[in-house]
Amino acid sequence: MFNFTISTRIPIFHFMQQSLLGRNLSHIVLLFIFLYSFSAKAQKEVTILYTNDIESVYQKTEAFWNDDIEQIGGLPYLSTLIKETQAKEKTSFLFDAGDIFTGALSAATEGALPFDVYNSMGYDAISLGNHEFEYGWERFIHVKQRAQFPVLCCNIFYEDTDITVCQSYTILEKDGIRIGLVGLMGIEAFTNTMNPAHRIGLEARDPYPITQKLIDEMRPEVDLIVLLTHQNLSAPMQTDKEADPYVQRGFDEDYEMAGRLKDVDLIIGGHSDNGLWEPVIHPETGTIICMTFGQGKYLGYLNLKLEKEHISINKSELIPVKSAKLKADEKIMELVEQVRKENQELIEVLGTIDKPAFRKYYKESSLGNILAEMNKNISKADIGLVNSGAIRADLNTGEITTEEVINIYPFVDKYHVVEIDGKALKELLEYSYQLTYGFAQLSGIKTKFDSNLPKGQRLIEATVNGELIDDKGKYTIASSSFLSNGGDGFSMLKEGKLISISEKNLIDEYIDYIREHPQVPYPISGNQLDLAGE
Numbered sequence: 001m002f003n004f005t006i007s008t009r010i011p012i013f014h015f016m017q018q019s020l021l022g023r024n025l026s027h028i029v030l031l032f033i034f035l036y037s038f039s040a041k042a043q044k045e046v047t048i049l050y051t052n053d054i055e056s057v058y059q060k061t062e063a064f065w066n067d068d069i070e071q072i073g074g075l076p077y078l079s080t081l082i083k084e085t086q087a088k089e090k091t092s093f094l095f096d097a098g099d100i101f102t103g104a105l106s107a108a109t110e111g112a113l114p115f116d117v118y119n120s121m122g123y124d125a126i127s128l129g130n131h132e133f134e135y136g137w138e139r140f141i142h143v144k145q146r147a148q149f150p151v152l153c154c155n156i157f158y159e160d161t162d163i164t165v166c167q168s169y170t171i172l173e174k175d176g177i178r179i180g181l182v183g184l185m186g187i188e189a190f191t192n193t194m195n196p197a198h199r200i201g202l203e204a205r206d207p208y209p210i211t212q213k214l215i216d217e218m219r220p221e222v223d224l225i226v227l228l229t230h231q232n233l234s235a236p237m238q239t240d241k242e243a244d245p246y247v248q249r250g251f252d253e254d255y256e257m258a259g260r261l262k263d264v265d266l267i268i269g270g271h272s273d274n275g276l277w278e279p280v281i282h283p284e285t286g287t288i289i290c291m292t293f294g295q296g297k298y299l300g301y302l303n304l305k306l307e308k309e310h311i312s313i314n315k316s317e318l319i320p321v322k323s324a325k326l327k328a329d330e331k332i333m334e335l336v337e338q339v340r341k342e343n344q345e346l347i348e349v350l351g352t353i354d355k356p357a358f359r360k361y362y363k364e365s366s367l368g369n370i371l372a373e374m375n376k377n378i379s380k381a382d383i384g385l386v387n388s389g390a391i392r393a394d395l396n397t398g399e400i401t402t403e404e405v406i407n408i409y410p411f412v413d414k415y416h417v418v419e420i421d422g423k424a425l426k427e428l429l430e431y432s433y434q435l436t437y438g439f440a441q442l443s444g445i446k447t448k449f450d451s452n453l454p455k456g457q458r459l460i461e462a463t464v465n466g467e468l469i470d471d472k473g474k475y476t477i478a479s480s481s482f483l484s485n486g487g488d489g490f491s492m493l494k495e496g497k498l499i500s501i502s503e504k505n506l507i508d509e510y511i512d513y514i515r516e517h518p519q520v521p522y523p524i525s526g527n528q529l530d531l532a533g534e
C-alpha cells in the first residue's frame with residue numbers, strides 16, 4: 001500500500017565502469033553522466049502543498065474578520081482548490097501535519113469519514129495528531145487501515161516495546177524527485193492535550209534521536225528531507241485567530257527542532273495553528289518552517305528549486321480557500337452527505353438563534369456565555385463554567401442542528417456540579433485571568449478585573465447574585481467532568497466537593513436543553529469586565 005522506493009544509482013555507475021571499452025573513454029562518459037545529472041538536478045523544481053489541523057471542518061465559515069473574503073474553508077472547497085492548484089504544477093506533493101479527526105461527522109463514523117475524504121483529496125502522506133486518539137487508540141489503529149497514504153509518526157510506541165503505532169518514515173518519488181518524510185509528535189501534545197484514557201498502553205519518546213537517525217539513513221537517497229510535526233503549544237480555539245495577534249501561540253518547538261536537527265530541508269508544522277504568511281528560514285541551518293492557520297481555511301503552497309546541496313524558495317503563499325467562489329468537490333460532498341443520511345439524528349433542527357455567536361479564547365465571548373448559561377440552568381447551580389479550549393466552532397444565525405451543537409462541543413464529558421468555597425472561587429477567577437489555557441466562560445457571576453495588572457492580582461471584584469463573594473461561603477459550579485478533574489489547570493475544582501454527576505454526557509444535556517428551549521436568547525455580554533479595556 002505504501003510508496004517505498006529504493007535508490008538504484010550505484011549499480012548503474014558500477015555497470016558503466018565495467019563495460020566501457022577504454023579507461024579514458026569510461027572517464028569521459030562518467031564525467032558526461034555526472035554533468036548531465038548535475039544540470040538535470042539544477043533544474044529540478046517541486047511544489048509542496050500542505051495543510052495542518054483541518055479537524056474535519058466540512059462546512060464553509062463566514063469570514064467575518066476579513067473584508068476581502070465572504071466565506072472561507074470547508075473540505076469540499078479545499079479539495080477543489082487543491083486539484084486546481086495541482087493541475088498547474090509539473091510536480092507536486094500534498095502533505096498534512098495531523099489532527100484530521102473531531103466534530104460530529106467524524107465522531108459518527110469514528111474517524112472513517114476523515115480518512116475517506118483524505119483518500120479522495122489525494123494526500124501523499126500525513127502525520128499523526130492528538131485528535132486522532134479521540135475514539136481511543138485501538139479504534140485509530142483499526143480505522144487507519146482505510147488510508148491510501150502513509151500515516152507517519154516515529155516516536156509514539158506501544159509501551160515497553162520498540163514497536164511504533166504508526167509507520168515512522170517513507171520515501172516518495174514523483175518525476176524523479178525523491179522526498180524522505182518523517183512524522184513526529186511533541187511530548188506535550190501527546191501528554192497534555194488528550195483524554196489520558198485514550199492513550200493507555202502507549203508512550204511518547206524523545207523525537208530528536210529517533211528522527212535524526214532516520215534522516216541520516218535517508219539523506220543519501222533523497223532530494224529533500226521533510227518533517228511533518230505535531231508539536232508546539234496547542235492552538236487557540238478562536239475562528240478569527242489569524243486576525244488576532246493576541247492569541248497567536250507561536251511555533252517554538254518547530255523552531256528549536258529546525259536549529260538542532262541536521263539535514264532537514266523543510267518542517268511542516270501542526271498543532272499550534274500559528275499560520276506563517278511567509279515560511280520562516282532558520283538562520284543557522286537554513287531549514288524552512290511552514291504552517292497554516294488550520295481548519296482548512298488556507299492551502300499552503302511552496303515551490304522549491306532544488307540545486308546540488310542547495311534548496312531555495314521560488315514562491316510561497318497561504319492560498320485562502322474562498323469557498324463562495326470555488327465549486328464544491330462533488331465526491332467529497334457525496335461522502336459527507338452519505339454520513340448525514342446514515343445518521344438522521346444529526347440533521348434534527350433543535351432550535352434557532354437570530355444572531356451568530358462567536359467564540360473568543362482569551363475574552364468573554366457570546367458563545368461562551370450561551371454554553372455557560374446552559375450549564376448553570378441545567379441543574380440550577382450558582383455558576384455555569386465552560387473552558388474556552390472546549391469550544392470548537394461558532395454558532396451561525398438561523399436553525400441550530402444537532403450536528404452543529406456537537407461540532408461546537410465534540411467531547412464525551414459528563415455534566416458535573418462541584419461545590420467550592422468563596423476563596424477557591426476567587427482562585428479560579430485569578431487563574432482564568434492568567435490565560436494559561438484560555439479564559440473561563442462564566443454565567444451567574446459578575447466580575448471586574450484588570451488584565452494589565454501582574455498575574456495573580458488581576459481580580460478586582462466579583463459578585464454572585466449581586467453579593468460580593470464570601471471567602472467562607474459555598475458556591476455550586478456546573479461544568480464538565482474534564483474540568484472537575486482539574487483539566488486545563490482548574491485544580492481548585494478537583495479539590496472541591498463533587499455533588500452531582502449526570503447520567504448523560506454534557507453534549508446530550510446541551511442537545512436536550514436546546515430542544516426544550518428552542519429560541520436561544522442572545523446572551524448579555526459584560527459578565528466579566530476588563531478595566532484595561534480592549
Ligand SMILES: [Zn+2]
Nearest residue numbers: 099129130271
Ligand atoms: Zn493537535
